[in-house]
Amino acid sequence: MGDTQDWAAGPGAAQRARSVLATAWSCAVTADGAREEYVGAHTVTEDGGVLLDAPEDGALVTAALCAPRGEPSAVLEFADAAPVPVRDRIRARVWLAGWFTPVAGGPLLFRPTRVVLRRPSGAVLVDLAEFAAARPDPLAAAEARLLTHLAAAHPDAVERLTRLVRPESLHAATRVTPLAVDRHGLTLRVERVRAHGDVRLAFHAPADDVTQLTERMHALLARASAAACPRALQRQRADGDG
Incomplete structure (x- = not known):
């Protein structure tokens, strides 16, 4: 997909x-x-x-x-x-x-x-x-550490970021995982039972180092906190609780 x-x-x-x-x-x-x-x-x-x-x-x-x-x-x-x-x-x-x-x-x-x-x-x-x-992306050397930490230590933040994803992109989603990050944005992998798709969340400005990346991520999370929770994930939670 x-x-x-x-x-x-x-x-x-x-x-x-x-x-x-x-x-x-x-x-x-x-x-x-x-x-x-x-x-x-x-x-x-x-x-x-x-x-x-x-x-x-x-x-x-x-x-x-x-x-x-x-x-x-x-x-x-x-x-x-x-x-x-x-x-x-x-x-x-x-x-x-x-x-x-x-x-x-x-x-x-x-x-x-x-x-x-x-x-x-x-x-x-x-x-x-x-x-x-060309030169490598300034975050390339730190990317693996950043993504594994985000996925393992902050699953709540990843779920919050899905509020910035179009509802149709989350249809039938079984898991959302951080897939990539570079100076321009964060990419999420949306997995389904038999398919998957990737969505990209752009930063408001490029990040040239990890300090700037932290600020960009906080800005994304602030935007996500102000957005409504996607209905698709609301239904998934309800089904899981049931």
């Missing part, structure tokens, strides 16, 4: 892709016909290159050293998984096609020549110049 509410402002494709790379703990590399998984082995350069610490005796290093000009063609794949347990947990994937070259000190440097971002709404080809110039 797709989005069930008008989508508010959010990070552009280049920034979203850079955020995925910045927070991903692992990546899959396909080169010279072989696919290898690397965990905790990559870092991202300022301009979007990827430094990979591959085993010296591994197939990837061998391919890099033996290929013409030392630059084998390769594809890197990164996945962005929601930090809270939800259905269809992968929120986005990023594929980078390009070239590896050995650099001093042992790692391999990957330079992308093509970047593709796939989200539930579809795939988009990311402009290389925009990708190189």
Whole structure:
């Protein structure tokens, strides 16, 4: 099921892709016909290159050293998984096609020549110049901690925020969970028995750090407190009490 509410402002494709790379703990590399998984082995350069610490005796290093000009063609794949347990947990994937070259000190440097971002709404080809110039969302590094805390410690706040969601988007909802947060807004996952949809609650202004995010969340909760409780959730509570 797709989005069930008008989508508010959010990070552009280049920034979203850079955020995925910045927070991903692992990546899959396909080169010279072989696919290898690397965990905790990559870092991202300022301009979007990827430094990979591959085993010296591994197939990837061998391919890099033996290929013409030392630059084998390769594809890197990164996945962005929601930090809270939800259905269809992968929120986005990023594929980078390009070239590896050995650099001093042992790692391999990957330079992308093509970047593709796939989200539930579809795939988009990311402009290389925009990708190189983009920076991760300022909340990306803290997102997992923020969302897990909101889901575990403040379920009452999550329920209150549903007052800002259109009633039709909550029809037959069985659970509402915080799915994502960035400087522009909070995304909620509305789950039903056999389907789900995502709704986005926009902040009144972008947040550049966790302190500003706290203020933005308080503003959302204040708006929610002033709104009426959705009838759909009122009925669910009544059915549950019965």
